[in-house]
Amino acid sequence: MxxxxxxxxxxxxxxxxxxxxxxxxxxxxxxxxxxxxxxxxxxxxxxxxxxxxxxxxxxxxxxxxxxxxxxxxxxxxxxxxxxxxxxxxxxxxxxxxxxxxxxxxxxxxxxxxxxxxxxxxxxxxxxxxxxxxxxxxxxxxxxxxxxxxxxxxxxxxxxxxxxxxxxxxWDIGMLFIIVNDAKKDVSSRDGMKRTVETSPFYDGWLNSLDADLSAMKQAVSYRDIEQVGQIAERNALKMHATTLGASPPFTYWTAESMKAMDAVRELRKLGYTAYFTMDAGPNVKIICRQSDLSALKQELSKTFEDKQLIAAKPGPGLHLLN
Ligand code: 2P0
Structure with missing residues (x-):
């Protein structure tokens, strides 16, 4: 077996x-x-x-x-x-x-x-x-x-x-805002290839990475959730900016993604530590304190349906199941 x-x-x-x-x-x-x-x-x-x-x-x-x-x-x-x-x-x-x-x-x-x-x-x-x-x-x-x-x-x-x-x-978690489950038009594999080959912004992205990575590693070692969130949000925005310069241009953002990003900025105005990141799709992921997950979910349920909101904590590595 x-x-x-x-x-x-x-x-x-x-x-x-x-x-x-x-x-x-x-x-x-x-x-x-x-x-x-x-x-x-x-x-x-x-x-x-x-x-x-x-x-x-x-x-x-x-x-x-x-x-x-x-x-x-x-x-x-x-x-x-x-x-x-x-x-x-x-x-x-x-x-x-x-x-x-x-x-x-x-x-x-x-x-x-x-x-x-x-x-x-x-x-x-x-x-x-x-x-x-x-x-x-x-x-x-x-x-x-x-x-x-x-x-x-x-x-x-x-x-x-x-x-x-x-x-x-330590006190870090992620809250997912699921805005769309449709299959994406541009796969991540094709999207990154097109960006590398055609986007004049790609070099700017690459040149900024050493600074982002070392700042992120320091923030993680200090367990500084504010810094982790700020650096991650900036890094994600820079990545997504490269796709707009590609030929033909594309974006993974939808109107709903923008609405979710705005909602995260509103959470910050309320005093929460909340920063977003996005990948090769329209969903928005919030970097936050694990101890704030329930409160953030409740706050966001004014704008999104409960089933769109999924809380996550840090998880384990690869392991065998019994
Ligand atoms: C990441 N993404 O670091 C980035 C951010 C999407 C945006 O890794 O071609 O499925 O199989 O190596 O790993 C998604 O790309 O691509 C991805 P392949 P993969 O998570």
Whole structure:
């Protein structure tokens, strides 16, 4: 019986946006994230000589070849490392509130790296697991770790992996405002590629990252939630600014995203510590004190429906389930 492995999703406070090497998924810059308890993926892998092709069953449904492609990068690497030839059956369950419209590639590919290496009899270090998850999806490299993690960009497969930064066992949380669950027009993979290739703002973004990253690491080490929030919000806005300069231009923001960002600014006027970040989609995530989560939810329920508001706390790293 193969074991089930669980990985939680993470949200970047210093964003990954652009690849130096698209094939190996080596990023242009280091990124830093917080792993969260509220969203996770459970995965089990079986290598079986009787199979004629790899299969992915996600939430009970067999997935098509396109969805399999990220997964196969990871499986192929595991087969190479373990000297295996058999095809694999992957069963995966996403624990993301329905209609949340949140990307699950970080938790999904991290759980796959753990489950596939375990099923192949490999005993990989966290660093090796992070590299394995990375070749499936960049952000998954960070989901091997709980709390805050930094993905060190490196320059080749062996030097590009995430490391733990801080266990986040302090008063920090995130509140998600789910504004739209529609499938996005521009995937993050295509969006970052277009931005790197065509946006004149991309260099400005890259040039500002060292300062943001070192300020963020200092703020995390001081447990300074105000600074963490301020730096994260500025960093996210700069990332999103690069997409407006791309050709053709695009944005992940919708009118509802703007409304949510305004609501966060209003929370600040009320005296709360509340800053937003956004990823390759319209949803808005609020960085706040864990001890304020209920109060913020109540405040925001004047503007948004309860089902749009999901509270999250720092979550654990990759682990086996009993
Ligand atoms: C991040 N995002 O740091 C950034 C911020 C979206 C915006 O990582 O192409 O699914 O598989 O490496 O990891 C989303 O991109 O992209 C992402 P690939 P991924 O979280």
């Amino acid at each position: 193969n074991k089930w492995v669980r990985a939680h999703t993470n949200i970047a406070l210093i964003k990954y946006w652009g690849k130096e090497n698209e094939d190996l998924i080596i990023p242009k810059n280091n990124s830093l994230s917080l792993t969260l308890d509220a969203f996770y993926t459970d995965t089990s892998v079986t290598f079986d000589d009787a199979l004629t092709e790899d299969e992915l069953i996600l939430d009970g449904d067999k997935q098509d070849a396109r969805t399999l492609s990220k997964v196969q990068r990871v499986l192929d690497e595991v087969r190479t490392l373990a000297g295996l030839e058999s095809k694999a059956r992957i069963e995966s369950i996403n624990h993301v509130p329905t209609a949340a419209g949140l990307a699950s590639s970080a938790s999904g590919l991290a759980a796959l790296a753990g489950a596939a290496s375990q099923a192949a009899g490999l005993d990989l270090s966290d660093q090796e697991l992070s590299k394995l998850a990375r070749i499936g999806s960049g952000s998954a490299s960070r989901s091997i770790f709980g709390g805050f993690a930094e993905w060190i960009k490196g320059h080749d497969h062996d030097s590009s992996y995430a490391v733990p930064v801080d266990d986040a066992q």
